[in-house]
Amino acid sequence: MGKKRSDFASQVLTIVRRIPYGRVATYGDVAAAARRPLAHRAVGNIMRTCHDTSVPCHRVIAAEGKLGGYAGDLQRKRSLLMGEGLAVSAGKVRNFAEVRWKAKKN
DNA sequence: GCATTGACTAGGG
DNA sequence: GCCCTAGCCAATG
Secondary structure, three states, X not given: OOOXXXXXXXXXXXXXXXXXXXXXXXXXXXXXXXXXXXXXXXXXXXXXXXXXXXOOHHHEEOHHHEOOOOOOOHHHHHHHHHHOXXXXXXXXXXXXXXXXXXXXXX
16 A cells, blocks of 8 residues: 555545445445545446455445446456355345445544 | 546436 | 436546
């Protein structure tokens, strides 16, 4: 680390890193936790440009429990989610409402 | 500094 | 339930 990212990017990465095992959050939730509820697009852009291995980016999914996308292999993202006890079907998390992690304000 | 793009979201048909 | 449109933020050329 040491790479000086934008304050928003750094905040987003911190939020994603706080997502516990077996939980998932939407881009909107992460964006809202980063003080930018309308920056859901920017969150996806940050994850794409700053996909760090220290950040469980696979726990960040789109709304409605949809997986959305992933850097490299989307299938890997699905495998990771299923590996955490999440039921993924048709590119969506069935128990999304149950495993949805409520991001707290910072 | 403007235009384009992206792992998005919500709404309408 | 799917496709298209409009709107938002940040990074890149």
